[in-house]
Amino acid sequence: MENSVSKLSTEEIAQELNRAFAEEVEAATRYLHLRSAVRGLDRVIVDRVLKDAFHETIEHAENIAQKIRSLGHVPKLDIRVNCPNEPLSGREALRQALIFEEEALECYQDLLKKVEGDVPLEEFVRSQIALEYEHVAQLKELLVE
Numbered sequence: 578m579e580n581s582v583s584k585l586s587t588e589e590i591a592q593e594l595n596r597a598f599a600e601e602v603e604a605a606t607r608y609l610h611l612r613s614a615v616r617g618l619d620r621v622i623v624d625r626v627l628k629d630a631f632h633e634t635i636e637h638a639e640n641i642a643q644k645i646r647s648l649g650h651v652p653k654l655d656i657r658v659n660c661p662n663e664p665l666s667g668r669e670a671l672r673q674a675l676i677f678e679e680e681a682l683e684c685y686q687d688l689l690k691k692v693e694g695d696v697p698l699e700e701f702v703r704s705q706i707a708l709e710y711e712h713v714a715q716l717k718e719l720l721v722e
């Protein structure tokens with residue numbers, strides 16, 4: 578089925594959204610692991626941040642899955658996550674989170690260019706960008722020396 582406004586077919590849009598879905602699920606998995614990798618007093622400091630980010634990321638994944646379903650497709654999930662069994666400082670955990678949050682932001686910015694012209698989808702992607710941008714800004718603020 579062709580999408581009338583966007584340059585992409587709904588099939589292609591669903592594929593792009595599947596990528597974003599995987600990014601979010603991967604990020605949630607990483608947050609889950611980061612929470613268990615931080616030890617000692619640092620845990621008291623960063624656990625809440627990582628826990629909230631985990632829940633927010635799951636929510637983002639749900640939003641994407643809902644969007645894929647609304648296009649008439651079943652979300653496809655293809656993830657590759659490898660989290661080593663090394664203890665982390667709170668700062669290191671936040672630094673790692675910043676890396677994958679920035680990747681997620683880039684993924685949505687890429688997606689925005691591709692869905693140009695499809696206003697509802699553009700708006701959806703823009704709102705995801707705003708959310709990711711907030712995450713990145715929050716992490717950067719916490720990582721200030």
Ligand SMILES: [Fe+2]
Pocket residue numbers: 601633634637681709
């Ligand atoms: Fe997210």
